Amino acid sequence: MSTPLQDAPHAGSLPDYYRGYLVHTEGVSAVLDALEAQADQVARRLGHVAPQLETHRYAPGKWSVRGVVGHLVDTERVFQLRALWFARGDAQALPGYDETRWGAASNADDLALDRLLAEYHAVRRSSLNLWRNFSPELLARTGEANGQRFQVGAIPWFLLGHERHHLAILKERYGV
Secondary structure, three states: OOOOOOOOOOOOOOOHHHHHHHHHHOOOOOHHHHHHHHHHHHHHHHOOOOHHHHOOOOOOOOOOHHHHHHHHHHHHHHHHHHHHHHHOOOOOOEOOOOHHHHHHHOOHHHOOHHHHHHHHHHHHHHHHHHHHOOOHHHHHOEEEEOOEEEEHHHHHHHHHHHHHHHHHHHHHHHOO
């Protein structure tokens, strides 16, 4: 019997908006292994960004490299909480997450990129430990956030695709 971590999420396991990121997970069969490899890729790609590029924005209102890393950390933390909340069976709905507001309120551009990357890796390790400790029953549970239903086991898939999306933008717009 397969678990939500072995198979790409089915329709209804994520809201439509979040399912759009799953195009970046095609061909993946082991999402936790892919998330672990992704963390290594981030270290290789962003660990040597030129200091002047760290806070550069390719257009007004867009995130810098530091801002993108801060956004990835924030998003993973929010969805880690959602996964834990739903897995524990709490019936209370969670609020939405406005990444634009959070980004504007963030101090990511004031932090050294190596500090942001250290935080990113700590959060990713925490996420991997969380999902590895969930039973198939817990992975199958669902909950509500921002008026939408999420399945616990679909969240790692979203995070993988979401991060791949942002890494593609960093490559395209910043050459990193």
